[in-house]
Amino acid sequence: MSSFKAHSVLPGFNLALGFTLLYLSLIVLIPLSALFVNTASLGFGGFWDVVTGDRVLASLKVTFLTSFAAAVANAFFGLVVAWVLVRYSFPGKRIIDALVDLPFALPTAVAGIVLATLYAPNGWLGQYFAELGIKIAYTPLGIVVALTFIGLPFVVRTVQPVLEDVEAEVEEAAASLGAGRWDVFRRVIFPAVAPALLTGFSLAFARAIGEYGSVIFIAGNMPYISEITPLLIIAKLEQYDYAGATAIALAMLLISFALLLAINGLQWWSSRRGAR
Amino acid sequence: MSISIQNLNKQFGTYKALDNINLEVNSGELLALLGPSGCGKTTLLRIIGGMELADFGKLLFNGEDVEQRDARERNVGFVFQHYALFRHMTVFENVAFGLRVKPKKERPNEAEIKRRVHELLSLVQLDWLHDRYPAQLSGGQRQRIALARALAVEPKILLLDEPFGALDAQVRKELRRWLRRLHDELHITSVFVTHDQEEALEVADRVVVMNKGVIEQVGTPDEVYAAPATSFVYQFIGNVNLFHSRDHAPWTSEHGDVVAYVRPHDIDISTTRQDETSLPVEVKLVRAIGSIVRVEVAADGSSEFIEIELSRERFDAAPLANGDRVFIRPRQFRVFEEASAA
Numbered sequence: 001m002s003s004f005k006a007h008s009v010l011p012g013f014n015l016a017l018g019f020t021l022l023y024l025s026l027i028v029l030i031p032l033s034a035l036f037v038n039t040a041s042l043g044f045g046g047f048w049d050v051v052t053g054d055r056v057l058a059s060l061k062v063t064f065l066t067s068f069a070a071a072v073a074n075a076f077f078g079l080v081v082a083w084v085l086v087r088y089s090f091p092g093k094r095i096i097d098a099l100v101d102l103p104f105a106l107p108t109a110v111a112g113i114v115l116a117t118l119y120a121p122n123g124w125l126g127q128y129f130a131e132l133g134i135k136i137a138y139t140p141l142g143i144v145v146a147l148t149f150i151g152l153p154f155v156v157r158t159v160q161p162v163l164e165d166v167e168a169e170v171e172e173a174a175a176s177l178g179a180g181r182w183d184v185f186r187r188v189i190f191p192a193v194a195p196a197l198l199t200g201f202s203l204a205f206a207r208a209i210g211e212y213g214s215v216i217f218i219a220g221n222m223p224y225i226s227e228i229t230p231l232l233i234i235a236k237l238e239q240y241d242y243a244g245a246t247a248i249a250l251a252m253l254l255i256s257f258a259l260l261l262a263i264n265g266l267q268w269w270s271s272r273r274g275a276r
Numbered sequence: 277m278s279i280s281i282q283n284l285n286k287q288f289g290t291y292k293a294l295d296n297i298n299l300e301v302n303s304g305e306l307l308a309l310l311g312p313s314g315c316g317k318t319t320l321l322r323i324i325g326g327m328e329l330a331d332f333g334k335l336l337f338n339g340e341d342v343e344q345r346d347a348r349e350r351n352v353g354f355v356f357q358h359y360a361l362f363r364h365m366t367v368f369e370n371v372a373f374g375l376r377v378k379p380k381k382e383r384p385n386e387a388e389i390k391r392r393v394h395e396l397l398s399l400v401q402l403d404w405l406h407d408r409y410p411a412q413l414s415g416g417q418r419q420r421i422a423l424a425r426a427l428a429v430e431p432k433i434l435l436l437d438e439p440f441g442a443l444d445a446q447v448r449k450e451l452r453r454w455l456r457r458l459h460d461e462l463h464i465t466s467v468f469v470t471h472d473q474e475e476a477l478e479v480a481d482r483v484v485v486m487n488k489g490v491i492e493q494v495g496t497p498d499e500v501y502a503a504p505a506t507s508f509v510y511q512f513i514g515n516v517n518l519f520h521s522r523d524h525a526p527w528t529s530e531h532g533d534v535v536a537y538v539r540p541h542d543i544d545i546s547t548t549r550q551d552e553t554s555l556p557v558e559v560k561l562v563r564a565i566g567s568i569v570r571v572e573v574a575a576d577g578s579s580e581f582i583e584i585e586l587s588r589e590r591f592d593a594a595p596l597a598n599g600d601r602v603f604i605r606p607r608q609f610r611v612f613e614e615a616s617a618a
Contacts, residue, residue: 167358167360169358170362172325172327172354172356173361173362173425174377175346175347175348176347176352176353176354176426177348177353177373177374177377177425177426177428177429178348178351178377178378178429179348179374183377187362187373187376187377188362191364191365
């Protein structure tokens with residue numbers, strides 16, 4: 001500790017760290033440890049039985065796969081949106097810029113109902129997909145659509161400032177050196193925004209894993225097919241199975257934490273290679 | 277490779293950035309585009325580089341129309357004021373970039389890339405920094421790396437946009453001499469933009485003085501300094517005193533209503549009245565700056581200061597002090613019509 005202090009010219013290290021730990025404890029750690037405590041009443045055997053139940057495993061699979069798919073879609077389209085917002089100027093740009101934040105502000109249940117109506121087999125958009133034989137609402141695909149909607153701002157808002165930081169001059173320099181558009185993107189722009197893109201991806205991913213409101217309206221909630229884990233937790237609570245509910249929550253928490261840790265590690269590695 | 281610019285025009289909204297520009301750049305020469313900010317010099321450079329399109333007019337490289345070719349097909353090296361290095365790449369990778377993005381058929385193999393990059397890094401005397409990242413370099417080093425990167429693709433034309441503008445005075449001076457030597461070695465047709473007249477005069481073979489989207493004069497550094505074509509060039513290059521014939525320029529009587537432009541070192545001071553063209557003045561300030569002495573005087577009844585530069589020898593032969601009353605007369609001057617004077 002003292003060597004930490006000796007290297008820092010900023011005052012108030014002890015106070016700041018103390019506050020950070022206290023705050024994190026109150027807001028994050030204590031509620032989460034309650035989860036552990038509550039689950040402990042089951043014992044490890046009981047916990048294992050709950051979380052490896054077929055229905056729970058299926059719901060975990062749906063939750064994480066749809067979240068991942070939505071985060072990937074958001075990483076791609078979010079990058080495109082950020083790119084357009086940063087690099088071009090066109091009438092109505094500010095309005096589009098503001099629109100990006102709407103998914104943050106809209107109650108997620110509203111989003112879920114709207115999306116379900118749109119993508120239902122007889123909805124505005126759903127009818128055309130239905131003709132093609134693609135069902136979106138009330139399937140895992142519908143979950144992906146809802147989660148994509150929810151997660152878009154995370155990617156755009158993390159990538160946008162970094163992209164703004166990449167001067168147009170750098171791209172011009174690359175072009176004058178003979179690089180085609182694809183080379184410019186692959187070798188110049190992408191490496192510069194990759195760490196931010198990864199951050200946006202993991203934020204969108206984490207948000208999607210915990211999403212409840214919008215998903216339950218569009219998912220159809222069929223056990224084993226389109227039932228997400230948060231819904232299963234609610235179901236357990238409604239049956240007064242508190243220990244079971246917390247057990248599933250704990251499993252989700254552990255998997256999420258492991259995944260986010262892995263993404264953070266990847267990010268640390270990529271930014272160490274990059275913007276030094 | 278020679279560059280020929282014919283009747284080039286460029287407008288941004290209602291603002292005319294380039295107004296009918298005609299310019300020939302000879303093969304192998306180092307040309308400076310000199311002018312105050314907003315005069316269109318950078319726009320002209322960017323049009324040559326293919327980063328901007330002219331509204332109309334012709335641009336020829338070696339007699340060949342290149343308007344339709346975009347930046348990457350022009351084989352032009354571009355050096356930016358703020359370096360525009362790739363932050364996430366090492367110095368080596370920055371310089372190797374142009375070689376790595378070549379089409380597969382033309383791309384040299386890894387060993388050849390390595391050889392070429394180290395050769396270029398030695399040329400800019402920074403081979404020892406090859407594994408650093410741009411953020412770890414000083415401004416002068418970054419600009420030299422940017423130059424090495426531009427040279428890697430063996431451009432036929434090198435364009436430099438205020439290449440030393442972001443550097444401090446000492447480094448700037450050193451780098452521009454170095455650029456001149458490098459150009460003498462490589463003989464690559466080069467155009468560089470600057471707002472610093474000293475830089476243009478010291479480095480360039482020929483200087484193009486621009487103002488408000490038009491070319492005021494093209495000539496050797498000596499020509500533009502000694503024989504300015506317009507009143508703007510007179511004022512922009514070197515210091516100049518303006519004398520309005522109506523007020524206090526007795527030697528311009530035969531020219532009518534004009535403004536006389538006189539360089540500070542072209543003015544004689546004497547303690548006695550030579551003839552009726554001498555102007556009586558009072559010495560207001562004497563300041564010795566290195567090898568020259570700068571004397572500021574004011575004519576009777578005028579608040580405008582006239583700047584005179586004397587060599588130290590001349591000053592020592594006839595010292596002056598504040599408040600001395602003396603007579604001045606220009607050794608040479610140019611007159612411009614009142615209206616055309618800037």
